[in-house]
Amino acid sequence: MRFKAAIRNIHTFTKLTGSLLLLSKVVWIRLDNDQVRFTVIPERGSQVWAVLSIDSIFEDYSVHSNTPGNTIHLQVSLTHLNRALRSAINATFASIRLTKKDGIPLLAITITTTTFASLRRPPTLEGLNERRLPSEAPNSTSRAEVDRGNDDSISFQDHPPAPFPSDRETTITQSVAATVLPPQSVASIHEPTCREPDVHILLPPLLQLKAISERFTKLALPTSSAATGDENLSTRLILSASPYGEFRIGVQTAACKIESKWQGLTNPELDPTQIEGGEEGVREHASTRQKNLTREEAWATVRVEGRDWGRVLGVGRLGGRVVACKSPDPFFEK
Amino acid sequence: MPILSFSLNLDGVIRIHNAVQCLAKFSDTVSLEARSDRLTMSTLNSSKSAYASFALDSSTYFETYRYNDARLSDQSQEGPSRFTCQLYNKALSSVFKGRLGDMREKETAAERCEVAIQDDIDNTECRIVVKMICKHGVTKTYKLNYESTEIKHALFDRNSAKNKWRIDASVLRSFLEYFGTATEQLDMYAEDGRIAFTSYTEKVMHGREILKHPLETSVALDTLDFEEFSVEEKMHVAFSVKDFRAIVLHAETLKTNVQAYYSLPTKPIQLTYNENGVNCEFTLMTIGDYPGSSTKPAPISVRGSSATPTGGRPSRQASLQPTQSNTIRGVEEKQREAMPPPSQPASRSFPRAPQSQSGPGSFRPESLSQRTSRPSPPPPKASLDPESLFLPAEDDDRQWDETNYEDEEDILGWDASGNHKASALQKLQTAPEEASRYESLPAWPEDSDRRIAPTQRLAEIETLFSQG
Structure with missing residues (x-):
């Protein structure tokens, strides 16, 4: 059983683990020839079933397994994986591979960085002079170009100030303990099936939505003296979306009723090639029927637990577009 | 007559604070050893696997330093006389607080510090007296008890x-x-x-x-x-x-x-x-x-x-x-x-x-x-650890983490970052026909001049509501 890959997009990988970490401490990673899947199934709260194409985070990817379908199932601590990846933020190169040490499988993340070079004392006078000399010439030529009214400043770009010469690299190896799951143990875990969504809508900026959601959740929570840290207390936020580009979030308590509404959002169209039944399937789809309703009737409404919703919105750190599908369960895709 | 008296400027006080903080991570006591040429703060951890010491040079570290070894000179034949004692780290760290040099508390910042160690067999009051001379003529005086002990230093060749x-x-x-x-x-x-x-x-x-x-x-x-x-x-x-x-x-x-x-x-x-x-x-x-x-x-x-x-x-x-x-x-x-x-x-x-x-x-x-x-x-x-060592949130990633709902600070959080100037407020207004659905609530201010500021206290919202 082997797994090896270079991490192509450290930023995305780190943010992904960071947002999953809010929901659960342990992630199930499924690696095969075509996809990487990250699944978190917390004891309570929202599940995440994330499917990534391999080249969105990895390159030079290789998986070898004896199991049918060449699949590796791993379980790792998200806390440690996230911490390990965060140390790669400034890396020049990072790779990940599955190894074994003292009988414990490990996901070893090897990070190459030259950042320590910048921490060192400023270069000696000699070094400075050497550095100045080559950059002197392009500066003067480009100034001449500006004088001539030529705004082509590319000559600046061609000669960026060379970083202080240092070919010394520091290698950081982060070893995250992992367990390899036998295929039969995960065979019975299936993604929950949802009813066909009534409405598809692109959510407003998630940071904004998250702040408002949390504000509402907090307002609706019983006063802290009564709560005394009881985790079972929950607040229901009411989310509604319509096929007319409108989205509402609200909360109702004995004392108050608050609602925020966005207009002019986008309702993405279904892609017939992705829908079972093609054009016919789209016509029969629940969301198509919803579109035929009037503006007042077309609202699809769900209730979500406020804290859990806030954690789910943490996925916004990935910066992607978010499609919410309104059905009995909210389900997200990046 | 104090056996040791010295005075420090603010920088010296802060560096003593840093040293005391560091010693606190090894053990909860600090040993002081005063000599004519230096003052040593040291500690040995409870498993005796780690020893830490900070020797402050009498001529360069202190503004003034006077070690009065008259009392001990006749007793110790083994070398230069020294005075040793031990006290709780917490006692020292509560005197040499980190905030002393904090710019936010400029008004009460200490300007200098005078310390005297009184040790006299005839005197029952054996104390370390620390005077923090602050701005506006304020002087804070601390009297710390100590225990007279022999100090163990680590030998290292x-x-x-x-x-x-x-x-x-x-x-x-x-x-x-x-x-x-x-x-x-x-x-x-x-x-x-x-x-x-x-x-x-x-x-x-x-x-x-x-x-x-x-x-x-x-x-x-x-x-x-x-x-x-x-x-x-x-x-x-x-x-x-x-x-x-x-x-x-x-x-x-x-x-x-x-x-x-x-x-x-x-x-x-x-x-x-x-x-x-x-x-x-x-x-x-x-x-x-x-x-x-x-x-x-x-x-x-x-x-x-x-x-x-x-x-x-x-x-x-x-x-x-x-x-x-x-x-x-x-x-x-x-x-x-x-x-x-x-x-x-x-x-x-x-x-x-x-x-x-x-x-x-x-x-x-x-x-x-x-x-x-x-x-x-x-x-x-x-x-x-309050001085957390780990990756600082350079790209305000923390705003995506879960909110602490128990946080008493009551601040409206939206767009506090200022990063979303364009997008944050443009769609927040409640449409007029929607507003009428809630008779009990005032309509959202339509006038852009009266738009609610991004961050406000809960109390301000209440006044807004009562006007409506």
């Missing part, structure tokens, strides 16, 4: 420590950001021009517990990154990562180079640095494997001390040893004179049987006597 390196503290500090929070040991291993610092945990876990096994982090860097490097290769030497963290965090406040001296695994390692009249020394016990018997040491990888980025060619400069850091060694030799000599000649390699030393000033690391034993520091709780 640098001549027998043939491995040494020196590196900028900020480089070591950057390691800390990579290390997992719950690891216990830090292993050093040099090979092929690189040295690896590995933080790891010994615990063996089974089953589902494996996932809780702390992150093992190895940072390998080129020996050319060191100002000076002379270390035997292929030898594992490990010590407490918690102690390392405490030392490096303090060293970074002084922006200095940290120097390490060590010989073999299971022998102590000393980390020292010296800046602005503070001589910091830390002696830590090590564990580790030594390849084969100690009679045939592996080749020492030595590098010239003149480390220019390009021209650090490897050369054997074993003769460097006696010429360097004379000042530090000078201090230490004086220190050794004052203490009862160890029962074994100092010229032998490191004292092999620490148990046989019985002098009151000697370091008796009981946990070192067997090779297999190791210091067992309590698991560090770095995640709760």
